[in-house]
Amino acid sequence: MASGLPGGYGGDGVQAYWIPLFELLESRGFTVLLVNARHVKNVSGRKSDVLDCQWIQQLMTYGLLSGAFRPADQVCVLRSLWRQRGMLLRSQAREVQHMQKALTQMNVQLANVISDVVGETGQKILRAIVAGERDGQVLGAMKNVRIHASVDEIAKSLQGHWRVEHLFALKQALAAFDFIGTQLAECDQEIEAQLKRLEVHEGDPAKGKKRSRPRNAPKFDLRTQLFKMCGVDLTRIDGIDVTTALAVISETGADMSRFPTEGHFASWLGLCPGTKITGGKVMSGKTKRCANRAAQALRLAAAALRTSQSALGAYFRRLCSRMDKPKAVTAAAHKLARLIYTLLTKGQEYTDQGQDYYEQRYHQRVLRQLAQRAQKLGMKLVPTEQPA
DSSP, X not given: OEEEEEOOOOBTTBOOTHHHHHXXXXXXXXXXXXXXXXXXXXXXXXXXXXXXXXXXXXXXXXXXXXXXXXXXHHHHHHHHHHXXXXXXXXXXXXXXXXXXXXXXXXXXXXXXXXXXXXXXXHHHHHHHHHHTOOOHHHHHTTOOTTOOSOHHHHHHHTOOOOOHHHHHHHHHHHHHHHXXXXXXXXXXXXXXXXXXXXXXXXXXOOOOOOOOOOTTSOSSOHHHHHHHHHSSOXXXXXXXXXXXXXXXXXXXXXXXXXXXXXXXXXXXXXXSOOOEEETTEEEEXXXXXXXXXXXXXXXXXXXXXXXXXXHHHHHHHHHHHHXXXXXXXXXXXXXXXXXXXXXXXXXXXXXXXXXHHHHHHHHHHHHHHHHHHHHHTTOOOXXXXXXX
């Protein structure tokens, strides 16, 4: 037996009234379909809840409804935990802004000499200020050896007026920052426990490129846990770190059987080109608007390829020379999505061929296209020796 529920995905700022009903019906043995509201539009002028239900039932009997993708129940748990962690990070970022506002109101220009007020040096200075320290030389001596600014420069930036109300705001922002940090630690523990429940493979990932851990990444060995869940190391793909890999896996799971091809997977992500064609003429190839968190993570990973000395980095820079930057980011994210699909379905490890290999392949492809064009015009392409 099947039941159709009109409605969108539940998430931040989106109605999620369908979730408890969906889970309840599914637990009772029903096959529940989450249907896109755009696919069940009724005839204009006949809009009511009862008529909508009858229309959905009619479409269902004709087999015209297809359920939206929803991962397995255990993956949904991981997805909820990862989204909760993202919400905590955004809340923590707001508290950092409150700290910076309090400092600015006191005319304390610490950000001019220290780029990060929540780093080791910034936190030492802020907590000393809240504790009652006002001597700029004493506060400047707390700097880490990696801070380029001198003690005198830091002391000069701390010459402000210490108003009581702004110090109180700074104290509360620090307390809220610490509290959210405690919640983040608890959330990381739950994510680690859930990843262990999803382990289906054994072993450890092979050593790859040495990469620095993202700043906001969980404290445990996330790369190994993802390998035991997926069977492949997604972080070997250039541009994809552990947080990006978990952002994608938490939304889709490691089982790609719901997507017949990599094109279906890219279409679900909203990264494939549009197909607005009429009369055989392509009117628009713009991708559809889609608030997909996995796609957002892949776009950020694609933008990070700008300085990568790899085949994917060369591919992204080549795209940027041909089209606008946002379009190039979407195209590179599309390629990353196809690579992830291939790795998860075939269980193969990704091997980077290098930037030189990509440039050589591109050079050969351009020569082949030029030779074909010259042949159509009745000419022949003759290479010449380049001067030393």
